[in-house]
Amino acid sequence: MTGADWGAAAPALCLLGAALLAVGVDLFLPRTRSWGLTEWIAYGGIVGAMGAAWGLGGGVAFDGALTVDALSRFVATAVLVATMLAGIVSADSLGPRRVLLPEYYALLLSSAAGMVLLVMSHDLITMFLSVEILSLALYVLCGITRTDPRSNESAMKYFVLGSFASGFLLYGMALIYGATGTVFLEGMAAKLGTATSATALAGVGLLVAGFAFKVGAAPFHMWVPDVYEGAPTPVTAFMSVAVKAAGFGALVRILLGGLPAQAEEWGPLVGALAALTMIVGNLGALTQTSVKRMLAYSSVAHTGYALIGLAAAGALAGRGAPEGPAAALFYVGVYTVMTLGAFLFLMFAGRPATPASPGRDAETYDDLNGLARRRPWAAAFMTILMVSLAGVPPTAGFFGKFTLFKSAVDADCAGLAVLGVIMSVVSAAYYLRVVVAMYMKDAPHETEEEAAAEPKPDPSAGLAVGVSAFLTLAFGLAPGWILETARAAANFLLR
Amino acid sequence: MADALKAVAADVLADPVFAVCALVAVGAAALMVTRRNPVYGALWLMQCFLAVAVIFLKLHAPFLAAIHVLVYTGAILVLFLFVIMLLNLQPRELGEEHSRPAKGLAIAVCGALALLLAASFLKAGPDGAPFRDVKPVTVTVGASRLPISADDWGGVEHVGSELFNRFIVPFEIVSVLIVVAIFGAVVLAKRKL
Amino acid sequence: MTVTNETMIALVPALPLAGFVVNGLWGRRLPRPASAVIGCAGPVLSFILALALFQASRHSLTPLTKVLWSWMAAGNFAIDVAFRVDALTAVMLLVVTGVGSVIHVYSIEYMKKDPGFARYFAYLNLFMFSMLVLVLADNLLVMFVGWEGVGLCSYLLIGFWFEDLKNADAGRKAFVVNRIGDYGFLLGILFLLAIFGTVGFREMESRAPEQSAALLAAPALLLFLGACGKSAQIPLHVWLPDAMAGPTPVSALIHAATMVTAGVYMIGRLWRVYASVPWVCDLIAVVAAVTALMAAITACAQTDIKKILAWSTISQLGFMFAGMASLQFQTGIFHVVTHAFFKALLFLGAGAVIHALHGEQDIRKMGGLWRDLRVIFVTFLIGAFALAGFPFTSGFFSKDAILTAVYERYFETGQMLWPLWVVLLGAALLTAFYSGRLIAVVFLVKPQESAEGHERELHRPGWLMLGPLAVLAFLALFGGFLHPGVDRFLQTMDWILPEGAGHEAAHLLNAGISVVIFLLGFGAAMILYGFRRDLVDKLLAGELARGFHSLAANKFYFDEVYRWTVVAWTKTLAAVLWFIVDRLLIDRLLVEGAGWIAYRSASALKRVHTGVVSLAAGAMAAGVASILGYLLFRFLSHA
């Protein structure tokens, strides 16, 4: 084991160590003390992982099984930020709902570790295992409120469809291995570059399908709304962004790092997926009555937008700078912030837990009626987030879409850009409903006393929403450095 | 493609062990997915796994064949049977089945999938020709250049040295995976909080 | 301190404007006498300045001009706010300020009980300002400012008593009909601007002969459309009778003496353009003659004293246009002058009568007033005589000049349009007839119907009303003798008279015919309405006669025709476009349709998402199969 090996393993080790510690502490301390502690252990793990990801050396480690580069750092950062924000709000929200917090945090951290490993993995086996770690942990997280039938259903659906997709992913990896004779990404491109075989292509197709499932691209998206809706909101928030970030990281790594020679094949494929995903996601979100479900569909739609960047990269492969994947990664980054904030807002806007009741997250549009009066700041933040998701300046969502469409236009995929634009208008229709509900409708029959008697919402959720909104604005007004980071991440090959 | 298909057919006929095992595997699999009662399904699945294990042997993977039987039939299927018994499903709790048209659609989709995969194998190579058989050769493995003889190809020693050298990371990670699975199972199955 | 001509030019419109500002902004807080003094000071002072300017322009070889400031400049196109005074202007200035001042004074008493006293004077001053801008303008666009300004004041003053919707409607009608004319005027300006690159009168005058007649025809016609609107010629005359809804002095000032003659003035200003396109002038002559006759016929069948005078005005404006169209511009202009005298007099007289009768306007309820309202009777009689062309009254001279001009241009030359002269003679005959009818019915015989107003005490006018009547009566009676002087003065305009104009024989012939016509018309009216009332009924007994009478009484159904055609069509069009195109086609079908499509496809999609696991898996498998199929197809088509 060299220093590089340790450096590469360190982020995952931090997370996993924290996970084990969280469970372990529970064994030795009374619950009243251990539960408070686990939260902080988790934060420690996340911060440690973040430090390790940025502080320790890079390069290929473990004979090419793991790699630490700008791409892995970028995605890991997004994942860890998501984990952190989701973690902050989880304790207060899930504790009262009789969730085993140590195990919850352990699974959350494990899942994050899986994601971090996924983007660092440099061979197919590690990649597959990482996918499975994050998936298995998420299956359980979805069903972690065991007494809630909807949570059960969500978990079961996710599990069945997830393992089904894993089958495809695995088959794709097998075929690529069959075509190249190696599972290591290093050298794979060289072997595939000379000539393309049908097996390799089938492998690419299956692989793309497998990751398309993970990121929720149509037609592999049908689990997304059901699972997101049924899962506990912090989990939904976490997986809606973190899985997507990790999935995109892996897609970028495998498509651009492993299969650049096949760009002519997967480029149009990804383009078609992007188009279908944008249409399905946006139209699906349009008729929802539940904001949570709407956000789920919207996450599908945003997958579609981000895929534009990859499609553009495919169309441009071999010529020009990797603006497409940079745009996709940038978008995933800002998407992480926006969507996380939006889901967390649902928790903040809901009825907080009291000793008498476990609380309830806001779910439907009507739940948000008149919120601007009760919680003006939260409403303002949510408005920023919604506007950003709709892609209106001066928010990060706008700049993200801008770079995506720019890459598409640059790659002569203006059609995708135009479709994206049309769908953005559709999306504005449902994002606006949130703003409309908060600002323009009145809460039903709430008297002064009721309003006064209402318990204070969880401040940590409010803080998380505020941070998200702030970052959304900041990334929109000063997107330069994060875009540069994304470009560096997309440039991982050139290093 | 027709030529390639003919060649495969000839190849299969020339190899009766494979032919029988393949037939058993596919037949058992087909029966597994069509049995209404999951107990029968599990048994047919076991049958299928056993046939596959034989095929592993034919592919010079004795170690894999062994643990395949151990893990799949010994662990996984037993777990299935445990759960089936635990749930103790009454016939009406087995649930309904999909309608015939739905199943027809499923057959169509999966048939298409199978055909497309098959086509890609028949046109496998870069030149569009199928894969050809290769004889095993002497290999060396690992950082320490541990030599392995051709006869031991795919044996315990061979697999083990690969596993602990080049694939140490996946090996460690799979342990993490299993820990996660344990956490998960515990969280989900714990009776009380 | 000497006051230069330029300053005076600027001051002429500025003084009434100042009056408007003062009365408009603070009028409600001023005592009435103050309002009245301020209101009258502007026109009177302007009149004095106009006299000075008149003198100055008589002694100046070139027009006096004053460029105030650059109004608008865009690219190579620039227009100044500039005034000019030449003979034509000077004459008009005197008429406008003179008659205007007189009417202002008259109004003091006429309006003294009205709550909107200050507002009235503000409007009146604004009118004076606009009219003076119109008259003084050195280019068409500045003229247009005045042109529309007087239209606005007309609108405001017709609707002065806005609490009665009828008045407001009359004002609105006036404005809108005028706008139709102004549409032509505006396009005419644009045409001239395109042709000459400028709309300055001097430049156009000097350059017009270089332009082809074909090119100038369109602007000439369009500008005449504007004149039709302002000067109430067919087909845009319909607003003027309704305009009588305003206070009577307003009718005298705006709808008789000054504003309605703006069209005539405009043609005088642009005489070079019109002189270049004879066929347009012929058309104007036809319109004018028909208008003169038709309006005269209508006037005979009206029973409202102001309406009669209004129709008479339309008719007389026809005469003026006929004079202009005969290219003897001085005749038209001189008729403008005399008409201003006698028609203002008639209106003010009518106003006094109405005032005396507490607002009664129906002549059938009047009668025998000569005994009680002697001064009014005498002045009114002078006015009527002038209108009817009693020899040596002002109207006699001016009308005679016009008839002569038409005679010379159309009858004598034996053109196809010779009947115009005859038509005008007919109109003159009818003019004499209805003038006589007015005198007979209103002043001489007993009323046909007794109205309750009669039992009341007559409202006797004071000197503020009688004074102006006297002044105007004097002018109406003797104004004709100004003819040679005005003619000579106007000759400085260098108007080119058509060949064969101005011989004495034609003059004498027409003068003789005029006298005969006056006698016939006035006499017939006296007999019919003064002594043999039964004959009127007998005459109207016939089916045909009754039909014709009702046609005339109903103003030849112009209003109705317009209402059922242009107005109705526009309204229907608007409604149809609104419901079908705007609401249905664009908003419903296209805009909401796009949303509808999105929502329909979205709900279709929603139905697909049944939440069944197998379905989701099936979609995935199908997706994978499609991907594989696509890739394989590409591979095979490549290989």
Added chain:
Amino acid sequence: MTKYLLLSAMLFSIGAYGVLSRRNLLVVLMSVELMLNGVNVALVAFARFHQNLDGHVFVMMVMGVAAAEVGVGLALLIALFRNRRTVDAGDLTTLKG
């Protein structure tokens, strides 16, 4: 060589059919195992073809994954059955649209 791959494709597709056509979640889980098994055949065959053991290692890992998946899956199934008394995938339609 190709025959193994064809067998793998057959097993994989049959497994996929099981997932699509069955509503009993136990059978669905077994079908997923069958799919993974089909992949295993291909991996072993490829390993043989390429004469390296990457495929064998992969298969071992897949076995681990399969075991873990089954463990978690069955745990979920039990949790679901406790709440809903059903193992019918067709009943999981509370969440839809």
Added chain:
Amino acid sequence: MLSDIHWLSILTFLPSVGAAGLLFARSEEAVRRISLGFALATGIVAAFLTGAFDPTAGASMQFPESVSWISAGGLDVRYSLGMDGIALSMVALTALLTPIVILASWRSVTDRVRGFHASLLLLESAMIGVFLARDLFLFYVFWEAMLVPMLLLIGVWGGPRRIYASVKFFLYTLAGSLLMLVAILAAYFQQAEPTFDIGRLTTLLPGLPQATQGLLFLAFAFAFAIKVPLFPFHTWLPDAHVEAPTAGSVVLAGVLLKMGTYGFLRFAIPFFPAAAVSFAPTMIALAVISIIFGALMCMVQSDIKKLIAYSSVSHLGFVVLGIFSFTEAGGQGAVLQMVNHGLSTGALFLLVGVIYDRTHRRGVDDFGGLAKGMPVYAAVFLIVTLSSIGLPGLNGFVGEFLVLKGTFDVHRMAAAAAALGVILGAVYMLRLYRDMFSGPVTAARNERLADLTGLERVALAPLVALIILLGFAPNLVLRRTGPAVEAALRNVTRSGPPEAFHDRR
């Protein structure tokens, strides 16, 4: 040094600073005062810049500022501002109207005052930014940034169907502008050295081939046509206006609509002159249809605000007509008409707001005989009405005339058809005036309405003063906008009247 001060940044962001400052206000009254204070300060800066603006300096941008904003990945987005005559006139209008609407909302907005004023001030910032931006990206950011405050203004403080109206407004506008975004990107990549600098784009883009220009022009024109709004993209406007609060309507009509015509003048035409020339007949046709259609629509409206909204369609048609006449007179007239429309329609909406505050009704039929009880109100209303129908001597006429003059030189029939709008304008506006002010007082509730209050008079006075002033001295605007208009239309101008008028000399 005065020239070292970033005047345009101050102008642009002063309102935003004010919006932030509102957070520290303790009471509603303080919110209003702070808001008014910042709006007035912006107005003073704008007034100062109007004075400092050098009309003789040609079409060059004055008070320029430029710093790099986003430079990553080959993207070079600059924060650059500059002001020419067109921008100046629009900015001045914005800075004038905002304090006025704040005054007008002083008593009428009592719900969520802080949010209201914050939206208003942010909106002002965005509007000023749109006019000053010299970088296409920056322009787009400002362009879109104004959507949300406007959405809230309509949706929160609006009438009963405010939600429908605000969402319609938002989506309609967004649809257009997003397409423009794609076109911006396409334009960006059409050059050897991609840039967003408007000045450089203006010199580079006209070199594009005709077909490319056509597509890009259409995309830009679509966005601008919606904003103007041009027939048949106008149906959002009546809804938005009817439901918006007074302040929203005034700003919407006064400034927002101008952004469409400003866009045509600043971007669509200078960028793609060849396409603009080939599409000019279409645009002229649409403009003429807008003029007449809008006017006809006014004739059947029973809601005062709707009527004024449709009259905006008609008036803005004149602006588009003038711009696409490609003559200097037309262009100048169009810019002047933009200002005029802002003043007169802004004033009209303020006036409707006055009566709405008192009665909470907007129907034409709800009123009658108001002139008796509210003489000052009636007088002001009359002046504004007359300005709106283009009475010579008031501001509306000069713009209309210049537009018609410019159009007439190149397209006589279009000018003749457009001038019909002048007649129709008188018809519908005077009907409105008659129905509202003439006759006896129709409803008992209208009998005791108070005349304009001091606050309202203060708000309306500057507008009325400018309406009269610009009628007599439009050169105050024209001489400042002249060089800029000339520059904007340089590539498409056909100078002088058509040949037909000259060859027969």
